[in-house]
Amino acid sequence: MAEQASETAIRSELQDLVLESTEFGEFLNGFVNVAARELSEHTGRTIYSAVTLLRPKHAGTVASSSEEAQNMDEIQYGFDDGPCLRAARGHTTVLVQDFEAEHRFGNYTKAVIAHGIRSALGVPIIVEGAVDAGLDLYCREPGVFDPATIAEAEKFAVQASRSLRLAVRISALEELSNHLSAAMENRTTIDLAVGIIMGQNRCSQETAVNILKAASSARNIKLHAVAAAVVASVGETEPATHFQA
Known part of the structure; x- marks a missing residue:
């Protein structure tokens, strides 16, 4: 016992x-x-x-x-x-x-x-x-x-x-949650950068995305990092997503 x-x-x-x-x-x-x-x-x-x-x-x-x-x-x-x-x-x-x-x-x-x-x-x-x-x-x-x-x-x-x-x-599960949160935050930053490029260049969303991708490829920098630089260039901080795991 x-x-x-x-x-x-x-x-x-x-x-x-x-x-x-x-x-x-x-x-x-x-x-x-x-x-x-x-x-x-x-x-x-x-x-x-x-x-x-x-x-x-x-x-x-x-x-x-x-x-x-x-x-x-x-x-x-x-x-x-x-x-x-x-x-x-x-x-x-x-x-x-x-x-x-x-x-x-x-x-x-x-x-x-x-x-x-x-x-x-x-x-x-x-x-x-x-x-x-x-x-x-x-x-x-x-x-x-x-x-x-x-x-x-x-x-x-x-x-x-x-x-x-x-x-x-x-x-x-925690690792997956963190990856999903990071992906959502990256997506928010990229979407905002695309909007900034569209406004600055008076171009379509597709053209703005292609501009981001071309800059990422030419500089060998991840797309999110290029997007963050675009957002920072207009005096904005990276946006915080409201996504919660």
């Missing part, structure tokens, strides 16, 4: 993180701190935690529970290899019992040892679609990640997957 209550409390805490975080990075930071706390309590050792999120058209997103975890993940990205990246890409748990006896990661291993880290565990987190995620756990002592600890980490990853999926979806 106590174990079930603990699992319910963790799920609730992660769900609250999704609802209360004002941005995606804030959720990830809270997420790794919960992971570090839970696994440290389970092992009786200090566990450093980080998470890697790999999304199409995005740089890898990394959040770390500590400076030590951040350093380890920066090393992973520098070598483009390591337990967390392999776990995320291969959707399988990757264990390093002792880096001093490890031969799978080449020079990455030496770099990790130089920072005093002896063991690590990469656990995949199932998100959705083309998104890959991995939870990375580090310790300064070897042999910390025994079968019971690995099972605990994998169970945490399963618990966390739903909250992470929701956070990814919300982040994607």
Whole structure:
């Protein structure tokens, strides 16, 4: 019963993180701190935690529970290899019992040892679609990640997957909303610039649009930037659209 209550409390805490975080990075930071706390309590050792999120058209997103975890993940990205990246890409748990006896990661291993880290565990987190995620756990002592600890980490990853999926979806919707807002603002500026050109040159809307496009092409400047310059040239500031996402 106590174990079930603990699992319910963790799920609730992660769900609250999704609802209360004002941005995606804030959720990830809270997420790794919960992971570090839970696994440290389970092992009786200090566990450093980080998470890697790999999304199409995005740089890898990394959040770390500590400076030590951040350093380890920066090393992973520098070598483009390591337990967390392999776990995320291969959707399988990757264990390093002792880096001093490890031969799978080449020079990455030496770099990790130089920072005093002896063991690590990469656990995949199932998100959705083309998104890959991995939870990375580090310790300064070897042999910390025994079968019971690995099972605990994998169970945490399963618990966390739903909250992470929701956070990814919300982040994607926010990005879409921002893109739509920017598109509407750009459209408003362009329409105003077209009107200014029509008035100044006594030409049709089509001709005014072609003038804007020709200036954009000749100067190798985006159409919106040319339109903004036209608006500014008559002493106007860029108009604010009333569109709200």
